[in-house]
Amino acid sequence: MSKQFDVIVIGAGPGGYIAAIRAAQLGMQVACIDEWKNDQGGPAPGGTCTNVGCIPSKALLQSSEYFEHANKHFADHGITAKDVKVDVAKMIGRKDTIVRQTNEGILYLFKKNKVSFFHGTGAFSRAVEGGYEITVNGAASETLVGKQIIVATGSSARALPGVDFDEQAILSNDGALALGAVPKTLGVIGSGVIGLEMGSVWRRLGAEVTVLEGLPTFLGAVDEQIAKEAKKAFDKQGLKIELGVKIGEVKKGKKGVSVAYTNGKGEAASLEVEKLIVSIGRVPNTRGLNGEAVGLKLDERGAVVVDAQCRTSLPGVWAVGDVVRGPMLAHKAEEEGVAVAERIAGQHGHVNFDTIPWVIYTSPEIAWVGRTEQQLKEQGVKYRAGTFPFMANGRARALGDTTGMVKFLADAETDEILGVHMVGPSVSELIAEAVVAMEFKASSEDIARICHAHPSLAEATKEAALAVDKRTLNF
Ligand code: FAD
């Protein structure tokens, strides 16, 4: 006899596990299936985000930043730190502990919310009356029937054609987060989010890092002024970034990896490195799902086709997160998961795609929400811009980190905020104020009139809003 559920969620990443919890909160009988295994073969829910993504990368970014501070910046504060060393095994062990705690936290949340968790691969077997039969292949095999199915199977690293990841010399994010020692030389293909974050970690720890990017522009999706400022900071730190390259043959040898490429000037060039990270985007995971059995439609990229509400081509089947269109971000996956659970319950779940924040956790951090100046120009929108540099912010000076700025873009007529862009210290936290403002359709004057604590980095946000009306007080 198969087990019956109102909702079966396939995948327990941020999209899936959050959808399962929200559906259970709304009174439904919920199952969540996930195949990720920890080192002992046990369940490791949390998906890419918890196991090899957001959480472990931020743990290593923090550790490596402390190391860089101790080595390079303590002296500015009159602190002598001699003989500062890195114990890579301990650093990686700390990261692994944080991952394990997060896995356990999610299992606890499933219990607390009465979500039935199944460890194994979930696959469609057939449509049945009033739902779908799903098989679980894992430690124990099960057959489940769900009235509604939520596909939240996430994404995996995209490899260069013909260059497989061995996770020893040619690394995806998995291997890049688990190196046993600091490589002398590290190559990174792709100067996107993973390339910059992982490149920063290993550069801070002592690797000589070269990033090869295919496009001629640096961080093309970021506001140009902000990207330029970030590039200046990365250049100063010694992160070598070559733009406009064309990658040729990638060969593994005894000493590492060699990459033949054509540089931005069209000249033949090569790079010899101990390790190579390939971070050129991610592909949706549908392998193992057996969507063909029920006719689940995929697009040309292999993503599950959904409408604006995350409905797939099949009645009662939904899909959320990295496996569908839109930005591959954990918080976007979570919002879609919540909205779908609410829609199944007959409520009006909603995701505002115009106010999804982006953060790149390098140093300086880069964060933004809404449209860039180049987008507004392309769209012919009349706007006013205001910027405020952290150099003129008292808290940033006290911190000893004055890189970057906050930039506001507001409608020229109505003053509604159209985009907020930041590069600098702790902007991953500062961006939340801009998201709230845009969600409430605030004007730049609204922010300019709000009392911000002094001294705080958030005062730079207020001053940038004042700058839209050319009336900064401290610059
Ligand atoms: P996933 O997290 O990929 O989870 C999918 C789950 O489904 C996995 O556990 C998978 O094993 C399981 N699964 C797949 N197929 C099956 C099946 N057939 N049966 C059972 N289980 C299955 N985003 C941010 O917002 N902030 C960040 O700082 C950030 N940092 C990142 C750093 C790195 C290095 C990487 C790689 C990604 C990062 N991301 C970040 C992106 C973020 O991890 C993803 O957007 C997010 O995890 C997507 O969530 P998801 O639930 O859609 O999929």
Ligand code: NAI
């Ligand atoms: P990405 O899309 O951010 O960047 C890939 C880069 O590789 C682009 O600049 C692209 O032009 C370049 N590229 C593609 N093919 C190439 C080739 N053949 N040769 C040279 N360059 C090439 O992808 P990335 O860094 O792999 O990350 C995947 C996704 O994971 C991100 O888009 C993001 O959604 C998510 N992520 C989010 C993080 C965050 O929110 N802080 C952190 C890390 C990942």
